[in-house]
Amino acid sequence: MAAVAAGGLALPVRAETTKAQPQPETLVASLFKTLSEEQRKTMCFPFDHPLRSKVDNNWHITKATLKDGYTKDQQAMVREIFLGLHSPEYAEKVMAQVTHDSGKEGFGSSSIAMFGEPGTGKFEFVLTGRHCTRRCDGDSVEGAAFGGPIFYGHAATGFYEKADHKGNAYWYQAMRANEVFKMLDGKQRQQALLTESRAEKGTDTVKLTGKKTGLPGIPLTELSRDQKEHVRKVIGDLLAPFRKVDADEALKLIDANGFDQMHMAFFKDEDIGNDGVWDNWQIEGPAMVSYFRGAPHVHAWLHIRDKA
Numbered sequence: 001m002a003a004v005a006a007g008g009l010a011l012p013v014r015a016e017t018t019k020a021q022p023q024p025e026t027l028v029a030s031l032f033k034t035l036s037e038e039q040r041k042t043m044c045f046p047f048d049h050p051l052r053s054k055v056d057n058n059w060h061i062t063k064a065t066l067k068d069g070y071t072k073d074q075q076a077m078v079r080e081i082f083l084g085l086h087s088p089e090y091a092e093k094v095m096a097q098v099t100h101d102s103g104k105e106g107f108g109s110s111s112i113a114m115f116g117e118p119g120t121g122k123f124e125f126v127l128t129g130r131h132c133t134r135r136c137d138g139d140s141v142e143g144a145a146f147g148g149p150i151f152y153g154h155a156a157t158g159f160y161e162k163a164d165h166k167g168n169a170y171w172y173q174a175m176r177a178n179e180v181f182k183m184l185d186g187k188q189r190q191q192a193l194l195t196e197s198r199a200e201k202g203t204d205t206v207k208l209t210g211k212k213t214g215l216p217g218i219p220l221t222e223l224s225r226d227q228k229e230h231v232r233k234v235i236g237d238l239l240a241p242f243r244k245v246d247a248d249e250a251l252k253l254i255d256a257n258g259f260d261q262m263h264m265a266f267f268k269d270e271d272i273g274n275d276g277v278w279d280n281w282q283i284e285g286p287a288m289v290s291y292f293r294g295a296p297h298v299h300a301w302l303h304i305r306d307k308a
Contacts, residue, residue: 024084025138029118042069047116052124055149056202057299060111062285067108070092072300082127085134090241097154097169101131116140122279126296143306145250149206155297170298173237177281180230181266191218197267197280198291206289206301210308215264215284232263238290238302250304257287270295
């Protein structure tokens with residue numbers, strides 16, 4: 001749950017990785033040193049390669065999977081990098097989600113790429129697979145939370161989940177968002193509830209517009225103080241799975257662009273069970289898109305920058 005701080009957003013104090021444990025950036029540098037020439041040909045690219053900015057709901061950034069293209073020790077390092085990119089409270093739960101959704105090879109079906117070189121000030125490690133795009137950049141990508149757009153999702157009980165999304169690792173985020181909708185009055189609901197959800201189009205799904213007005217849904221300027229505070233809690237839930245340093249950077253960028261500049265929308269289509277608990281919803285600002293699509297199972301897209 002997010003806490004409200006004077007002048008901006010804040011997350012509650014939470015446990016962090018101990019100093020005795022290597023940080024993901026350190027592990028990325030160690031992994032890089034172990035790569036063979038053949039591996040480097042497969043997964044190393046210039047820092048400015050366009051592939052670095054890509055995101056999708058189910059894709060492999062390189063052909064070689066962890067299981068088939070890397071040693072056991074390298075696979076173990078990648079696993080630790082992935083866990084380290086998440087908060088202690090959620091790391092194992094997120095790993096279980098990725099393992100479950102990846103099929104019989106589990107986490108080993110993921111693929112990785114390296115852009116630039118660790119230690120030069122310009123590098124980014126990217127891991128992809130089904131329902132997963134994660135990045136580790138050591139702040140090499142200036143003005144971009146998480147180093148660029150990320151994706152997470154879950155099909156907990158099959159491709160078509162039921163209305164309660166039983167066992168879904170991320171459905172709690174939608175439940176919090178729907179609490180905001182319940183707080184809206186009739187006029188506000190008319191503004192917030194739209195007919196058709198945003199289309200999923202790979203990287204374009206979270207393309208930033210730079211707009212402060214005319215975005216889908218209700219402007220947060222139309223909300224009362226308590227309603228706004230609940231939106232802050234939604235944002236806290238969106239960021240809760242990730243390590244504190246990345247969540248804090250995201251909050252800083254959101255605040256810099258103006259919390260009140262954002263709009264929140266809910267969508268009538270694809271309402272599983274026709275229960276009025278909106279499976280699809282989003283928060284969008286000039287330099288932020290958070291799109292949560294809960295039908296037929298959870299897909300969540302997140303892109304936060306300092307400017308569009």
